[in-house]
Amino acid sequence: MGLKETGLSDETLLEMYQKLVLTRRVDERLWLLNRSGKIPFTISGQGQEIAQIGAAYAFDLEKDYCLPYYRDLAVVLSFGMTARDIMLSAFAKAEDPNSGGRQMPAHFGQKSNRIVTQSSPVTTQFPHAAGIGLAAKMKKDPIVAYASTGEGSSNQGDFHEGINFASVHKLPVVFVIHNNQYAISVPVEKQYAAKKLSDRALGYGIPGVRVDGNNMAEVYLAFKEAVDRARRGEGPTLIETMTYRFTPHSSDDDDRSYRTLEEVNTAKERDPLAIYTKELEELGLLDDAKKEAYEKEIMALVNEATDYAEAASYADPESALRHVYEEK
Numbered sequence: 001m002g003l004k005e006t007g008l009s010d011e012t013l014l015e016m017y018q019k020l021v022l023t024r025r026v027d028e029r030l031w032l033l034n035r036s037g038k039i040p041f042t043i044s045g046q047g048q049e050i051a052q053i054g055a056a057y058a059f060d061l062e063k064d065y066c067l068p069y070y071r072d073l074a075v076v077l078s079f080g081m082t083a084r085d086i087m088l089s090a091f092a093k094a095e096d097p098n099s100g101g102r103q104m105p106a107h108f109g110q111k112s113n114r115i116v117t118q119s120s121p122v123t124t125q126f127p128h129a130a131g132i133g134l135a136a137k138m139k140k141d142p143i144v145a146y147a148s149t150g151e152g153s154s155n156q157g158d159f160h161e162g163i164n165f166a167s168v169h170k171l172p173v174v175f176v177i178h179n180n181q182y183a184i185s186v187p188v189e190k191q192y193a194a195k196k197l198s199d200r201a202l203g204y205g206i207p208g209v210r211v212d213g214n215n216m217a218e219v220y221l222a223f224k225e226a227v228d229r230a231r232r233g234e235g236p237t238l239i240e241t242m243t244y245r246f247t248p249h250s251s252d253d254d255d256r257s258y259r260t261l262e263e264v265n266t267a268k269e270r271d272p273l274a275i276y277t278k279e280l281e282e283l284g285l286l287d288d289a290k291k292e293a294y295e296k297e298i299m300a301l302v303n304e305a306t307d308y309a310e311a312a313s314y315a316d317p318e319s320a321l322r323h324v325y326e327e328k
Contacts, residue, residue: 001217003279008057008220010285016057016216017280018294020049023074024273025302026083030090030105034251038310039090043106044247045071050272051178051211051241053078054219058227059146059174065114065132067125067147070106071178071245075148080113083301087309094315100322101315122153126162126175133171133236144230148176151240152183152191154200163238167204170235174226177238178213180245185258198240206236213243214272216279246271 003013023045030042045052048071056078059066066079073086085097092101098109098117109117116132118125129147136143149159154177166173177197181188194200201208207229211222219241226237244267248255255264280286 001215001221003217003283006217006220006224010283012057013280013283014285014290016053017276017286018298019053019074019078020273020276021294022083022298022301023049023053023077025298026077026086026305027073029302029306030086031247031251033090033306039105040092041105041251042090043070043250044245045073047246047267047272048178048180048213048241048243049074050216050276051213051219051243054216055146055148055174055176055223055239055241058220058223059144063114064143064227065116065129065145067116067129067132067145068108068118069122069125069149069153069178070108070118071150071180072108072148073106075146076108076110076113076115079115081108081110081115083305084308085110087305088312091309091312092314093309093312094319095312100319102320123149123156123158123162125149126158127165128162129173129175130162130166130169130171133166133173133230134169136172137169137233142172142231144172144174144227146174146176148178150183151177151179151181151188151197152186154197155192163201163204163206163236166236167206170233172230172233173236174223174230175236175238177240178243179240180243182245182249182259184249184253185255187258196240198238201238204236204238206238208238208240210240210242213241214270214275216276244270 027044027046033039034042052074056075061079068075088096089098090105094101107118108115125147129145132145163175183191196210198208198210209222211218222239
């Protein structure tokens with residue numbers, strides 16, 4: 001399945017490439033900042049970018065709602081967050097649009113871009129997405145909600161309750177499992193007995209689809225069909241993207257205790273950035289000069305975002321109780 005089958009313009013395909021490179025460079029910078037002691041924590045999506053960008057671009061990025069999970073950096077950047085927004089969160093500065101520096105990094109939330117604040121307990125966003133879908137249906141508002149989680153989190157109760165409610169009421173939600181093979185340190189064979197997690201959709205009476213998370217066209221077309229179905233009032237879809245995370249679970253994790261370096265290096269042979277770059281080159285849309293120009297432009301953004309966030313002010317201590325108690 002090739003990119004031409006998506007029906008996307010050359011301009012959009014290149015925009016998706018720029019978003020992929022931006023995501024990777026921001027992610028890499030966060031690791032450098034953590035390892036140099038400048039930020040306390042980071043959680044990474046390296047290796048999962050195509051699954052995220054292909055999904056995001058199937059939505060109306062100006063109107064639809066996004067309920068991401070913590071590894072969805074490429075999704076929130078596609079929905080309108082900036083490198084500066086991400087860095088302000090990482091440095092826990094007052095201007096952080098997610099929480100004013102109160103919440104852990106990768107707990108995305110930005111009202112202006114309809115990115116709904118998430119919680120540290122995993123998969124609580126699934127019932128929230130069903131609620132947004134119900135409100136949209138009642139108001140006859142033709143929006144669709146994106147709600148994602150990892151395969152480990154798909155075993156939580158909120159996952160089933162959210163999908164079940166949305167299925168019964170035919171709500172406009174696309175539910176996503178980004179299956180990266182590990183729930184922190186627990187491999188898939190110890191997480192679930194099903195052959196495919198997308199088969200869980202059968203129990204809710206909705207379509208379930210598994211896609212190759214490294215194939216941009218396959219991901220985009222599956223999500224486009226699901227989004228169109230939801231917008232027509234036909235209810236939710238469950239999509240499972242098969243992917244792999246190249247980094248440890250987080251900056252506090254040592255993945256050498258549960259997987260081998262050989263396994264990780266084998267997975268990196270299918271790096272989504274390299275795969276998508278090659279596809280665009282074969283279409284004649286990308287050459288060395290364009291790659292160099294994009295890289296220069298993106299690194300300037302990342303450097304500016306890093307410098308700005310590092311120099312920004314922390315929140316006043318007195319603001320710690322804001323949004324906790326009623327304010328008059």
